[in-house]
Amino acid sequence: MIDFQFEVLTTHLNDGRRLPERSAVNGAHAYLGAPYGVYRTADGYLALAMTPELERLSKLLRIEGLETFYGDNPAMMRDRDAIKAIIAEAVVKRTTADWLAVLQPADVWCSEVLDWPQMLGSEAYRALDFEQVIRRNGSTELTALRGPIRLDGQVLKSARAAPVLGADRAAIINDLLSDLVPAESGNDKKPHQGEQTGTFKGRTKCPD
Secondary structure (H helix, E strand, O other), X not given: OHHHHHHHHHHHHOOOOOOOOOOOOOOOOOOOOOOOEEEEOOOOEEEEOOXXXXXXXXXXXXXXXXXXHOOOOOHHHHOHXXXXXXXXXXXXXXXXXXXXXXXXXXXXXXXXXXXXXXXXXXXXXXXXXXXXXEEEOOOEEEEEEOOOOEEOOEEOOOOEOOOOOOOOHHHHHHHHOHHHOOOEOOEOOOOOOOOOOOEEOOEEOOOO
16 A cells, blocks of 8 residues: 555655645545545546646636635645535536536546446556456466556566466576585585475575
8 A cells, every 4th residue: 555655655754754634525635735636426426636726617617605715825725625615515516427528628637436347347448458367377367457568559468477486496596506505425405496495484595
């Protein structure tokens, strides 16, 4: 989960380790002001990100009651709960598709919020060609996500699973560390495939 908290956590570590003050209304990010948040619509949810200015958003949504905050940038954090509560009252009255039809042509950053089945069935997800099947031992299969990178427009996929612990240990020692693992009493004591010389807290330990 730290992957999803890197910005908030980094700010915390460099801001006197103060805890973030999260919005009590439609929260989405601790360090961003209104109208940033997730809002219930008549048939789902709408995510609103940064907007050019509150007055423009208010007119697009035909909201009354936000005039006091026009041109007051500090209010976006200071009064974000009050602002977002007013927006929430308006957004819930229409469907998500209705709001997208209003906001997207106006270049307002917004999106429909999807659940897992909706996302997996969406055209955008299918276009990403994001899934791959990983196999181990010819029988065990796992559906996983591929890396997000494309090279020359081509996706990168592999059915090969990650190696088990110690799978290539013998080859590594024999090829790269043979001078450090001498033979003893005429017998080759170098580890062979599948052998281990000792363990330390569950991990393979190379010989001294």
